[in-house]
Amino acid sequence: MSERDHDHDMTYLAIRPECGHAIAASVDSPECRDDVAEEVASYVRRGFIVTRVTAQEAREADWCECPRKPAPPKAHQMALLDA
Ligand SMILES: [Zn+2]
Numbered sequence: 001m002s003e004r005d006h007d008h009d010m011t012y013l014a015i016r017p018e019c020g021h022a023i024a025a026s027v028d029s030p031e032c033r034d035d036v037a038e039e040v041a042s043y044v045r046r047g048f049i050v051t052r053v054t055a056q057e058a059r060e061a062d063w064c065e066c067p068r069k070p071a072p073p074k075a076h077q078m079a080l081l082d083a
């Protein structure tokens with residue numbers, strides 16, 4: 001397969017709704033469709049927006065470099081419990 005052909009593979013791109021950046025991608029390969037479905041399902045479970053784009057579009061997407069949010073501080077959870 002040439003590089004050019006590869007650019008036209010379809011890819012599932014996971015977008016973080018918090019910032020709109022790409023966070024993960026999974027090539028839609030017919031040989032491992034079950035694995036791809038499982039991966040896409042995990043994106044949805046984690047709250048990502050999943051879009052289907054070409055491999056080239058996935059490469060050129062705005063990839064997330066935002067700092068990851070740490071786990072909520074315990075003090076905040078305590079405050080919620082008290083409320
Ligand atoms: Zn981001």
